[in-house]
Amino acid sequence: MGTLHIQNIRLAFGDRDLLDDVGFSLSESSRAALAGGNGTGKSTLLKIVAGQQQSDSGTISMTKGMRVAYLPQSDIVLGHRTVMEEMELAYSRFFPMLARQSELETKLEGVTENDGHQSMLLELHEIQQHLIDSGYYQRNAVMEQILKGLGFVQDDFVRNCAEFSGGWQMRIALAKVLAEEPDIMLLDEPTNYLDIEARVWLKNYLKLYCGGVMIVSHDQYFLDETVDEVYELFNGKLTRYAGNYTSYLRQRESELQALEEAYKRQQAEMERTERFIERFRYKATKSKQVQSRIKQLEKLEPVVVPSHLKKLSFSFPPAPHSGNDVLIVEHLSKSYGEHHIFDDLSFVVRKGERLAVTGRNGAGKSTLLRMLAGIDRNFTGTIREGAGLKTGYFAQDTEHTLDQTNDVMGEVESVAATVDIPRLRNLLGSFLFSDDDVFKKVSVLSGGERSRLALLKILLHPANLLILDEPTNHLDINAKDMLLEALRQYDGTMVFVSHDSYFIERIATRILYLSSDGPEFFEGDYQYFSWKLEQKEQVASLAGNNKRRSDGSAPGETESGDIQNAAEARKEANRRRNRRKSLQQQADSLLEEAEDIERQIAETEALMGMAENYSVSEKITALAKRKQELQQLHEAKSEQWFEITGEIEEMNANEQHDT
Ligand SMILES: Nc1ncnc2c1ncn2[C@@H]1O[C@H](COP(=O)(O)OP(=O)(O)OP(=O)(O)O)[C@@H](O)[C@H]1O
Ligand SMILES: [Mg+2]
Known part of the structure; x- marks a missing residue:
């Protein structure tokens, strides 16, 4: 099994140490998140690991033959290939082999059974076997599955990449990384451009993926499902937390509390010292102490609180008058x-x-x-x-x-x-x-x-x-x-x-x-929208039921005889199958949504705990409100799930009864 080792990475911009002796290892079984607030250096670190940016010092090494693929956070600009042509580049590692194959084929055509013939045949056979074993010939199915999972439709496959918006080009780039099937994937905020369906698909894909992954994301629910360790970048240092993202947040909570207290203590101490210096600066008797205090202040290692915990607030300026x-x-x-x-x-x-x-x-x-x-x-x-x-x-x-x-x-x-x-x-x-x-x-x-x-x-x-x-x-x-x-x-x-x-x-x-x-x-509002959508589904499903009953109630009574009956019955069976499939899909996705909401509730509770520790009362109230809203949403989703699974059961029961 291969390993990627990152050791002693340092990078400074001016007098800021962005990465200060950072190291970690990833293997094919790693499921890691890279966390930290905006601007802490996550993307920079991934770029360095992927060899796209130089560090000031440090080493990156990996087991021979290992493949690492990297998806940047943004700024992918694709040229004028079609989507499928671009996807083919994910298989570029086979290109030398394919070139050699056609070279051998041409050579073999020209020669009769002389010295080199046998060895060329053998080599050709080996190449062909390797291409078969590594799934090269199945690539079209794989590419199609990935593209569709990420929201592309068949018609898109032949469209020019340059026609797609930045977000969609990112999705093509993500699809390529997945198709490469690397030993380790480095994904920088892959969920940013994905809607909920594509996110769920990617989450499931990554869960089943055989290689290692390191993911940057601000989407806690996504991370909770995909990772089992979290590296946090803060103030230039990287710290590892075992467990999923929620568990990282919990561990971090108590540490942050201590940090916050240390910060407050230090601030008070600094103020006191400054007051002392100010007060006694001109008193000759105290000058020695003043000097030593000044030195003390200069030597102090400041306690830094993560920027994503700093309170920031702003408001939009009042809207100028406009027409109705x-x-x-x-x-x-x-x-x-x-x-x-x-x-x-x-x-x-x-x-x-x-x-x-x-x-x-x-x-x-x-x-x-x-x-x-x-x-x-x-x-x-x-x-x-x-x-x-x-x-x-x-x-x-x-x-x-x-x-x-x-x-x-x-x-x-x-x-x-x-x-x-x-x-x-x-x-x-x-x-x-x-x-x-x-x-x-x-x-x-x-x-x-x-x-x-x-x-x-x-x-x-x-x-x-x-x-x-x-x-x-x-x-x-x-x-x-x-x-x-x-x-x-x-x-x-x-x-x-x-x-x-x-x-x-x-x-x-x-x-x-x-x-x-x-x-x-x-x-x-959104709740009304979800409710309306649900109602529409129900009307559609009722219409489906009525249809089934009226069609199924009197088989054989139609005038056109048995052939038509048989055709009708087949059609009806098809309809039922489709209906059941669609209901099952709805039930599955509702369950998934409900699970997501459960995680959000747990998450909110964790944040409430954190907010309590900092006694930020307006935050606690907002979070409590959020929790309540989530609980209501959860109730609605589970209710819908209950109804839909009820209908599926009824369909199953009817079918058994019919047969
Ligand atoms: N060449 C440079 N000169 C100065 N500062 C730089 C340079 N390159 C990056 N930075 C700074 O380094 C910091 C880290 O950037 P990076 O993109 O790695 O952050 P990030 O953790 O990925 O943040 P986000 O969550 O917003 O994506 C940022 O503050 C950025 O402005
Ligand atoms: Mg970034």
Whole structure:
């Protein structure tokens, strides 16, 4: 069994030690998470391990012949190959062998039975056997299974990669890494671009995967299912915690408590010392003590509290006045080539509304937001803006809204009004860009730092319409909570996309559901939407039942005789089979959702414990509320599961009765 050893890695930027003597090992059976707040160096460490970035010192070694594959957090840009052609590159390790094979074949054609003939035949045979044993000829089925699991449809396979959005290109890159079947996979935030179905699929795929994995993710529920050890990067040091993610949080809780206390003690001590120095600085009798205190202060190793526990808060500026109709969409149609996304869509976004756009991967959520924001004007129909509209847009791929060549300060200065410039430093500080951070180039920022910067830029212009495409991606839990709170306070209109059902639930007042039958509006919040969806399912299932009863009640009575009866019966059996299959799928996914919610409840309880330790009362109240909401949601899901499994049982019983 192979092992990948990482030892004594050091990396400093200026006077900041990002990685300070970091080491760990991964084997083919490793299931590891790499945790830590935004900007702690997770992506940097993975890049170093993958050989894509240099460290200042340290060694990386692995057992000979081992294969390691790496998926970066963002910035994948694919060229003009089709999806399938791109996927073929996952098999590039076979290319030399394939080249040798065809070379041998050509040579063998030309020679008669002379000296080299036998050995060439033998080599060819060995190559062919190896290709068979390593599953090379099954690759089409494998690629198809992976692509479909990640949300692609058959028609996508021949589409050009460059046609896909940044998020989808990331998904192609992820599919490639999976198809490579490496001994060790390094995945940097693979869940960011996946909707719930694709996430569940990936989770199950990784659970059954034979190689080792190291995953960075801010999605605790995903990690809980996929890892059994957690490495945490904090303040340059890497610490290992055995167990899943929840257990890591629990262990961390007590440590953080101690850390927080030490921090408070140190702060008090420093203040006291400073007061002492200040007070006695000019008293000759005390000067010796003063000198030693100053030295003492200088020597002090400061206690550092993780940034994702620092409290940060901000609010959106009050929304300027706008008309009652904010956006008027009429007869909107949009397609990418042959691919129709919207067909004659009309609706009005009204003032104060918080419209969540949901739907499966590829339904056109980001496309719609880009059109509403005026970024994409390549459509038919009209989108009219209401009076006095001021839009703030957060793109799914922040690289489109940030200038990589700017530094952080320059980036915000470029959009700030002159009167705001003096307070930019403060504002940046409240978004956790302090001191030298403000002179960092945008191109070196971490995923979470970029998201925060993009949000901050929106904040600089008072807007009455916020169009936000997956704003919580890349954010650590603290930043996510902060954004949620700020958006709840915001008094303007909002159109947003999110995969985070908790987030949608807390914010949305209306839902646009892009289903396979076309777009559909639900007037009301997310709970109402889920309830309505469920009702629709029930009506559909009742219709299915009625059909079954009326068809099945009098076999043989139709005039067209036995042949038709037999055909009908076959059709009916098919229908029942499909119905049962779909019910079973629904039941399975409900169970999965309920389990997810259970984990979220456990998670919330853990956080409550943590918040109690820090006596952050408003946080405790918010968490208690969240817990209660989760419990209600859990009740609803388990109720639905109960009903659906009841129906399956009934179908089974009827069938037994029939036969
Ligand atoms: N060349 C550089 N010069 C200065 N700072 C840098 C450079 N490259 C990265 N950094 C900083 O190093 C820190 C770590 O970045 P990294 O992308 O590894 O963070 P991360 O832990 O992956 O965060 P996230 O959760 O937001 O993805 C960030 O603060 C980033 O701004
Ligand atoms: Mg990162």
